[in-house]
Amino acid sequence: NRKENIVELNSKITFLKTKLRAYLRSIEFEWKQEINNFISQIIFRYHKVTIIDFNYTNTINQYIDHISFTSPVLSKINIHGSLTEENEIFGYGNDLDKEYQRLKELEEDYILENFKTVNYMMDNKYAQFISDINQKKDFDVFVIGHSLGLTDKTLLQEIFDHPNCKNIHLLKRRDLENDLTKQKQEFKKLIMSITRIMKKESDVRKKVSNFKDSLTFPVKPTSFIADSTPS
16 A cells, blocks of 8 residues: 555645645744844855745745845845745655665655655755855855754755865854753754764864854844854
């Protein structure tokens, strides 16, 4: 019953997409000045900024639209599609997984229906993402709100292991600043997740910010990035 079960699963994923789309459209956007301050400082601090948005909403646009800037080059990529275009990408994105390779060898198209590689190729956003990072000489990465799970391993690995990626900034959660133990636990989870993504742990130690020196998100205007300004 393999085909019957997987076709049914694919149908349920389509159903979930429509329900999630309706739910996300019902949420009212809540403006937060401290988040706006953080995003503004990144945009003005760096020469070129690429926002790779894993969300389906236009939340980040609500902040960008309130920032007046002329010099930085800013691009935004909805890597998983958007509610506006109704082309949301669900599915699994670790094409290095042995089980994924085994599934491909079965040569049954319905099995691959909801794997990200297939759906990335239905748009030009992934190609735009690759072009953007390849054009940057040296660049920093700020991880905001992503759990760094294996579902996006392939894409994240292309960013983090890129030879021109110099620094990866993980952020401490400000909502946990009154519970240092919990704040450290959540940060450690990100570290453990990123070790599963990057090929060399020596690069993890070189590139990834440590807990003590990491910024807290949302960050206060008085504390931000050091003087180095990669692209």
